[in-house]
Amino acid sequence: MAVTPTSSSADARPLPAVGSGRRRFDPMPILMLGPAVLALFAIGLYPLFYALRSSFQFSQLTKPYLGTPWVGFDNYLAVLQDGLFWGALGRTFQFFLYTMPIQVVLGIGIALLLDGTRWRVLGAVSRVLLVLPIAMTPTVVGLLGRLVYNRDFGVLNWLIGLVGLGPVSWLGSPSPAMITIALTDTWQWTPFVALVALAGLTSVPPDLVEASRLETSRRWDIFRNVQLPYLLPGLTAVLIIRTVDILKLFDAVFVLTRGGPGVSTELISIYIQRVGFRVFDIGIASAQAVLLLILCIILARIYIRLFYREIES
Amino acid sequence: MTSQTAAATELAGTPAATVASTRRRRGRPFNAGAAGELVALLVLIGVILVPILWMISTSLKSTNQTFAVPPVFIFEPTFEHYRSIFTNSNVPNSLLNSLIVATLSSLLALVLGAPAAYAMARFEFRGKFDLWFWIISNRFISPIVVAVPFFLLARDLSLLNTRTVLILVYLTFNLPLVIWLSIDQFRAIPREIEQAAFIDGAGPWRVFATIALPLATPGLAVSGILCFVFSWNEFLFALVLTQEQARTAPVEAANFMTGFGVRWGEMMATGTVIVLPVVLFAALASRYLVRGLTMGAVK
Numbered sequence: 172m173a174v175t176p177t178s179s180s181a182d183a184r185p186l187p188a189v190g191s192g193r194r195r196f197d198p199m200p201i202l203m204l205g206p207a208v209l210a211l212f213a214i215g216l217y218p219l220f221y222a223l224r225s226s227f228q229f230s231q232l233t234k235p236y237l238g239t240p241w242v243g244f245d246n247y248l249a250v251l252q253d254g255l256f257w258g259a260l261g262r263t264f265q266f267f268l269y270t271m272p273i274q275v276v277l278g279i280g281i282a283l284l285l286d287g288t289r290w291r292v293l294g295a296v297s298r299v300l301l302v303l304p305i306a307m308t309p310t311v312v313g314l315l316g317r318l319v320y321n322r323d324f325g326v327l328n329w330l331i332g333l334v335g336l337g338p339v340s341w342l343g344s345p346s347p348a349m350i351t352i353a354l355t356d357t358w359q360w361t362p363f364v365a366l367v368a369l370a371g372l373t374s375v376p377p378d379l380v381e382a383s384r385l386e387t388s389r390r391w392d393i394f395r396n397v398q399l400p401y402l403l404p405g406l407t408a409v410l411i412i413r414t415v416d417i418l419k420l421f422d423a424v425f426v427l428t429r430g431g432p433g434v435s436t437e438l439i440s441i442y443i444q445r446v447g448f449r450v451f452d453i454g455i456a457s458a459q460a461v462l463l464l465i466l467c468i469i470l471a472r473i474y475i476r477l478f479y480r481e482i483e484s
Numbered sequence: 485m486t487s488q489t490a491a492a493t494e495l496a497g498t499p500a501a502t503v504a505s506t507r508r509r510r511g512r513p514f515n516a517g518a519a520g521e522l523v524a525l526l527v528l529i530g531v532i533l534v535p536i537l538w539m540i541s542t543s544l545k546s547t548n549q550t551f552a553v554p555p556v557f558i559f560e561p562t563f564e565h566y567r568s569i570f571t572n573s574n575v576p577n578s579l580l581n582s583l584i585v586a587t588l589s590s591l592l593a594l595v596l597g598a599p600a601a602y603a604m605a606r607f608e609f610r611g612k613f614d615l616w617f618w619i620i621s622n623r624f625i626s627p628i629v630v631a632v633p634f635f636l637l638a639r640d641l642s643l644l645n646t647r648t649v650l651i652l653v654y655l656t657f658n659l660p661l662v663i664w665l666s667i668d669q670f671r672a673i674p675r676e677i678e679q680a681a682f683i684d685g686a687g688p689w690r691v692f693a694t695i696a697l698p699l700a701t702p703g704l705a706v707s708g709i710l711c712f713v714f715s716w717n718e719f720l721f722a723l724v725l726t727q728e729q730a731r732t733a734p735v736e737a738a739n740f741m742t743g744f745g746v747r748w749g750e751m752m753a754t755g756t757v758i759v760l761p762v763v764l765f766a767a768l769a770s771r772y773l774v775r776g777l778t779m780g781a782v783k
Contacts, residue, residue: 199688200603207600207659208615214656215622221633284524293525300532302773306766307536308717310734311755315539317741318748324551326538358535366774367782408781419626422719426738440628440720447632448724460629471624475617478781 219464225457232451239454246458256459258434259442262349266438267417269353270360274413275406277357278364282402283394285365286372298369301362309359313426316355317342320427342428345435352424352436359423360413367409371402404478411474415467439463536759543753550748565749566757574728575754578736582716582758585647585732589654590711596655597662598704602692604663605670622660623779627720630656635724645727653721658711664779665710665772669703670696709769710776713762733758 226246230239250256281301288294304312319327320341328338341351375398383397421440424430430437430445437445443463447456542550544561569575604616634653635644643649673696681691697704722732731739737758740751766773774782 197607200607200609203599203603203692204615207596207663210596210655211619211622211659214652215625215630218630218633218637219625221637222629225633225636281528284521284528288521288525289518290522290525293522293529297525297528297532299767299770300529302766302770303532303536303763305773305777306713306717306763308719308734308737308755308758308762310717310719310738311539311759314737314741314751314755315535317746318542318752319535319538324553324555326555329554358531362532363774363777367778370774370782405778405782408778412778415624415626419628421628422717422734425719425723426741440626443628444631444720444724447628448635453632453636456632460632463626464629467624467626467629468621471621474624474781475620479620 222457222460222464225453226461228454228457230453230457232453242454246454247462249455250458250462255434255437255442259437259439262435262437263417263420263439265349266353266356266420267414269349270356270417271410271413274357274361274364275409277361278409279368279402279406281361281365282368282372283398285369301366304359304362305366307359309422310426312355312359313423316351316423316427320351343432345432348428348432348436352427355423355427356417356420360416364406364409364413367405368402371405372398375401408474408478411470411477415470415474418463418467418470539752539759540756542748543756545749547747547749565747565753569750569753569757573750574731575733575736575757577729578731578733579757581647581726581730582733585650585654586712586715588647589651589658589715590708592651593655593658593662593711594704594708597659597707598666598697598700599692601663601666602670602696605667606696619660619663620779622656623664625656627656631720631724634721638725644725645730647730649725650718650722650730650732653725654711654715654718657714660779661711661714661776662704662707665707665776666700666704668780669700672703673699706769706772707776709765710772713765713769716758716762 225239227241227243228239229237229242229245231237281297285294285298319325322328322338322340322343325341327341331337331339339347341347379397380393383393387393417438419440420438421444424436424438424441425444428436430441434442443456443459446452446459541559543565544563545556545559546562546564549556549559604612634649638644638649677699678691678695681695682688686694717734718732719734719738722735723738726732726735733754737751737754740747740754769776
């Protein structure tokens with residue numbers, strides 16, 4: 172599961188060519204890496220420093236006459252005392268709690284269903300279909316949600332109407348709106364969990380499962396003791412990736428609710444976007460961005476430590 | 485009913501009988517649970533497909549049928565919404581923008597990323613791990629963190645509302661993806677092949693260009709496809725960095741939601757047109773989609 176991107180062995184150089192030993196400096200790797208590294212500096216690192224700088228400035232695009240004076244940590248203090256910022260973080264966490272357990276359980280369920288199914292053709296078809304939601308443009312998923320969840324003529328209200336419920340104003344009132352965006356996210360990303368779990372299940376040696384079937388007939392015991400250990404690395408990867416993705420989550424929610432009604436679905440990315448591009452308070456938005464960045468970096472470190480351990484040793 | 489048919493086929497011929505015996509060998513009674521599995525599979529397929537089919541069917545309905553309660557399931561399809569978006573809107577222009585931006589950004593990522601990945605795969609140098617760590621970290625940085633600085637930088641460089649700015653900005657996620665997936669590709673090439681070329685007198689650049697690169701091409705193509713999919717789907721940067729003329733298709737589609745009187749038919753037609761190419765591409769690269777999304781932690 173863990174991968175080694177670099178080899179520390181001595182044979183890494185492909186150059187056993189005669190006479191090349193006396194050359195100490197080989198420009199080839201630098202020439203090959205140079206353009207990519209420069210590009211990543213320009214677009215990956217420089218903007219971060221830019222954000223860091225503006226986070227210490229007063230800067231409102233709507234008030235250019237005030238200039239951009241240095242204000243020290245004022246922006247950070249303002250952000251840390253801002254109830255809306257903590258609210259947005261809290262809602263993002265709430266969204267995580269709504270979606271992750273369901274997605275993981277459903278994903279494992281789907282993987283188990285597909286792994287040993289007797290209906291091979293249907294199983295193969297489903298496996299291909301699982302890719303569709305993942306690949307679908309999140310914006311379009313949001314627009315589609317607008318249609319399906321529509322209060323007056325949406326197909327979801329019609330469906331629950333058949334069993335005598337509703338109509339629910341899915342996007343128009345706070346708690347249903349949160350459930351609605353969670354539902355949409357679950358539709359789009361459970362297949363991702365399922366595919367990762369499926370990859371894990373396929374890596375279980377078939378003999379092992381065979382042998383355990385002789386020991387016990389309880390499906391749960393086989394899953395818990397034989398298959399689950401093979402799933403865990405992949406599921407941990409999914410957990411971190413999905414956490415980062417929820418911190419990034421913007422497209423579908425923006426299209427579905429724009430953070431509303433009120434601020435009931437305003438997740439962290441939506442909130443920062445509002446401060447930066449609708450209030451145009453660059454200083455505050457930058458301070459928020461830097462705080463979010465710190466969170467992202469912590470998660471990245473955990474992920475990399477867990478999954479690429481070999482390279483460090 | 486289905487189990488009966490299966491039982492019938494089991495009696496009927498040898499192939500079915502062999503299948504059945506395999507099943508027995510795997511220690512599973514055939515009838516128990518088979519129907520349950522079938523139902524579960526059909527529910528799964530339905531949950532995935534119904535919303536997508538709903539989008540497509542709405543794009544083919546007349547406006548009145550869209551608002552019908554109960555929903556109309558059988559109707560005579562009309563292409564008026566497709567005709568409308570292609571003759572009378574900014575949708576074709578936005579699709580062209582998306583196509584250009586996604587293609588060029590993916591190609592640029594390949595041109596910059598493939599040599600870098602080769603160097604990471606085949607050479608040893610100081611700070612390699614730190615460099616690698618930093619490249620991978622880019623995957624974890626939320627786009628909203630860099631959206632504000634990108635906006636200000638693009639404004640200062642007069643690049644706002646151009647395709648160029650999107651092509652460059654999309655490298656933030658395309659380049660790490662290409663480098664990561666390609667390192668694996670190059671490492672998978674047996675070293676002996678390259679060494680044979682060295683013995684024949686080829687220089688390192690020649691080996692890279694004529695041996696390593698062609699052998700890694702299928703893998704590079706896959707990472708290019710994934711770049712294309714992610715670029716095509718991108719929304720946040722396109723929203724804040726472009727307007728009318730350089731706007732990409734997802735932003736154009738989202739624009740249907742603003743103003744009064746949502747034109748659902750045209751919106752769903754636009755959605756269908758946007759989703760179609762990426763879904764096909766993703767199906768092509770489906771085996772690698774998970775690897776791309778987890779930066780290789782899951783194969």
